[in-house]
Amino acid sequence: MTPPDRRTVLRALTATLAAMAAEGLPQPATASAAHSTTPESPPLQTLLAFADTLIPGQRRYPGDTVVAGAVTGPGAVQAGVADLLASPRLPVKPFLPAIASLLDARAVSYAAARLILLPPLQPPFTGLSFRHRTALVTGLFGPEDVDRPIWQVLSLIVGLAFDSAGSQDTPEAIRQGHAGLAWLGFPAPGQGDSWRFTEFSYGSALAGLHPRTTASGSPA
Template sequence: MADLDRRAVLQALTAAVATLTTGGVTAPPATGAEATASESWTVQTLLAFADTLIPGERRFDGDVVVAGVVTGPGAVQADVVDILTSPQLPLEPLLPSIAALLDARAVAYATARLLWLSPLRPPFVGLSFAHRTAVVEGLFGPDDLDRPVWQLLSLLVGLAFDTAGQYNTGQAIAQKHPGLTWLGFPKPDKDGLWRFSDFSYGRPLAALHLDTTPSGSPL
């Protein structure tokens, strides 16, 4: 990846993370729509990457994108593709380059080990889950020039599953978002706000400071 392209990818990924963590994306609740044969190679590769980080069960019989090494939902079921392809984020034009880079790593990995890859699917998708995991582990080597790309992409994958960052949280819970449901994320009160009456250790860790504002901020 050229230096200019790498900078563009990092800028887009950083902007995507910043937007999601500030609640800037609004979208319909997750529908859990099944993947179809219309999935592009780019989407297939990125979904397989997400499934390697947060595995889930196959979406349907014969699913080759999701390895299906566990039961229950993973990043794919949590609609990670909605984060990556959201028109409200600056990332989608760069996804083919990111997927191509990952597929190139998969080809290099397979060639070094004399592994056969089907020409009918993306190279990374053609790897077994164990080999996918090995490729992904190599992406985070301390000397890898593209390590920041994979770190930020992984953060987006985590946001999709752990926080439903691409959706309004209340709507996501109401629609039983797979990640939030699996994690047991608490429901809000009837007014849509979250209040936590039980402290993590069964008691408050410190007395409320006298100068704390009604919003909870210190003066």
Template sequence: MPPAPLDRRGLLKALAATATLLAAGPLTTAPAEATTSLTAWTTQSLEAFADTLIPGQRRHAGDLPIVGVVTGPGAVQAGAVQVLASPDLPLGPWLPGIAGLLDARALARAAAHLLWLPPGWPPFVGLPFQHRTALVTGLFDPDDPDRPIWQVLALLVGLAFDTAAHRHTTDALAAGHPGLAWIGFPAPDPDGLWRFPEHSYDRPLAALHPNTTASGSPA
């Protein structure tokens, strides 16, 4: 029996709610709890999507979702799927359908380019990396009707790597979060707060006006 068509109106509402929640503050669900509702098939498709955006090295031999085109950590190691599946966000129930959209695109590309796909794996996972990259690039075409879906997913993948959105920043740093470590995110001061006494230009941007008060206000 073919899968039911995806309710794109409902999905767009979930995407809008996701963007609102992300603006409101950090996620609070523990990483271990985030992916319990996902099937292996859906997880593998989402991992391959995340690895296409921010590639990383393979976790073990035969790790097909991660192609391993680079050394060092990528989005999957940084918790991208945990962020996507977080119960704090309304996307969880939609992820199997989103993965299905991605795999349908992969099947079409494989047919158009006469590509062999390994059995037992999601179609997108089976694509060679250059074809994954070309497919994902096309998802963001202004004329693609599903572009908002991929834009929000890409945002979440980036947040997982750059900010460890599914964990408190101090906890993520203490645990050696691979994304934060890779970008050199600084540790907090001993009291757990971040202060930046040295500014990026490291010099005054303009001469101080002689009538400026001690508080820095203009006279």
């Protein structure tokens, strides 16, 4: 099977962002990847390690080799990035193994250039320490990297998983205790699962309400 070209992968990643913007994707009601006891596939391990490098979190269990444990508190993995990436409703899912293979190939080259011995029984990228993962990922975003657009869009998806519970309806995510939203202190919705604020941002109203404004707050 011929691996997909860069343009195809990038189109799938961009289409994934568009799909997430159009509608929330329900997260499974069972335990998320942060608490799952099911072993992750090698490609998913690589992608989760990439996500943990961008938004690090604490290890999920002793001996966790995917999450480096560089910080305390939740990161992208605990916030359900695996559920988001692996959703069958997103165009990117068929291309995840190819993206992971590309990242693992970069890890092998990085390790060889620095005489780093990688563990033989785990994906190459996960075999790097957090310091080396960070150095490698930093280089992926350099202007000379031919695959930079892929990493840029993938990083946006990782950020959406943590910062906005991109795979879920926001009020429902808050009720379920979404790790990213809880860590950020995102406010809970009010009546009708809506966010309304009793104080003006500038301390006073800057303009009066237009008389034809609808009940939902939309302009007429």
